[in-house]
Amino acid sequence: MKISNKMTQELNIEQPIIMAPMFLVSNEAMMKAAIESGMMGVFPSLNFRNEGELENVLNNLKEYKETHPEFSGNYGVNLIVQRSNPLYEKHLKICIDHKVPFYITSLGNPKPVIDLAHSYGAKVYCDVTNIDHATKCAKLGCDGFIAVGQGAGGHAGPSPLHLLVPSLKYHFPEIPIVAAGGIANGKGILSALSLGAMGVSIGTRFINSTESSVSNAYKQGIIDAKMEDIVLTEKLSGTPCNIINTPYAKKLGYKQNWFEKLLSTNKTTKKYFKMLVQINGMKKLEDAIRPNNYKTLWCAGQSVELINDILPTKEITERLLRELDEAYELLQQELLAVNLSK
Structure with missing residues (x-):
């Protein structure tokens, strides 16, 4: 099943999947694997806090993307935009100087990121957990929402995705929505797409990738x-x-x-x-x-409930897409059976 929509086209990715930014987990190897697998790989800037680290990884990812045109994925940075983040302004300047193609903002006012990113054509999606915050981000000109629902790793939202995503879709029909929280297999992806999301953000599943360097x-x-x-x-x-x-x-x-x-x-x-x-x-x-x-x-x-192994990122992605196809075919068969029984 080939999925092409506003999100995949604007973010320059083949698959409607974002490898979610994970504090102290996301690393350069995982980002390169995401690019190879056709996804959007995103890492928190705070994973590279020492002098020169963030510049180095951004240079490496840009070079990797440019020297491998056969890979259909992309990369981006997650910025914690709260005033309590002491590295926010420094990291934002570094990212803008390196023309990062994609940003996810979390926990604060995304206006500076949106304005600076748009100055050179980058896209900005904002983490949102409710309609009020989404409304503020939309008025500031964000390009999309990461709908963070119940069950997400890290900073989870209070609402289930089957309520949050359709509500966002109703209020903001033109803004791409990415569903985040509790997704670890193809059925979860299909469910999110059926709710109105254009893509999904998956984190915990990729902690158990071979590229992940956690213990x-x-x-x-x-x-x-x-x-x-x-x-x-x-x-x-x-x-x-x-x-x-x-x-x-x-x-x-x-x-x-x-x-x-x-x-x-x-x-x-x-x-x-x-x-x-x-x-x-x-x-x-x-x-x-x-x-x-x-x-x-x-x-x-x-989604730990659904994770039972450790695999390379490429194999995880291939399995997710295979499961998505299987789930779609099964749903078609079940709908056909219902119609025939009438």
């Missing part, structure tokens, strides 16, 4: 976990974030105490307190992905 324990944790093992925590960034409910996560707790909530909402302190929470959270997560670390804080979505 084997993390990957095994995804295989062992079930959907009920995914819990929301406020302890890592101040914003509810989905993780695997490991013993260490239980020990750490999931909710901010009353004093932490006070600091995170007070006009005077919230910027700096959120920055402190995020820095501490990043350090905890960075420690957790390393081998032989008992402080297991592993971000993942509820």
Whole structure:
């Protein structure tokens, strides 16, 4: 089944799939594999925080794309646009200087990204979890929405995709929608497309790719976990974030105490307190992905329920597309059977 729509055409990709940006997981090898597989590979700029790292990976990806015209994928960057991100302005300038072709913005006002990206023809999709935020992003001129629903890894939304995507489609019929949350097989892709999405964003499935450099324990944790093992925590960034409910996560707790909530909402302190929470959270997560670390804080979505192996990205993508074809054919057969029975 060949899918070509406004999203795939504008983003210059063959498949309607975005490899979701994952903090401390997404790496250069995964982005190159996404490009080879015909997808859009996106990484958080915060994965490359040391001096010169972001410039280096952007140079490498641009060169890889240019020297492999036979590959039908593309690459982009995820920017946390909250004021509490101390590297936001620096990373945005680096990305603009390197003419990154695609951006996903999260957790703040995307206007500077949209304006600068559009100055050279790049596209900007905004993470949204409700109609109010989507309305603000649409008025600012965003090119698409990442509809983040229940069950997504990392910063999940409160609404199920079967409500969020059709609602966005109704209010913004001309803006491409990408469904994110709980998708790990072809049936999930077909379901999202049937709701009105033009594509899907898949993260957790690609943590268990061979190109992913997280610890084997993390990957095994995804295989062992079930959907009920995914819990929301406020302890890592101040914003509810989905993780695997490991013993260490239980020990750490999931909710901010009353004093932490006070600091995170007070006009005077919230910027700096959120920055402190995020820095501490990043350090905890960075420690957790390393081998032989008992402080297991592993971000993942509820799609762990459907993940049972570790495969190269290309094989994962080929399986997803094969499953999509099979799911579509099965649906046609079932609809035909219903019609014949009438």
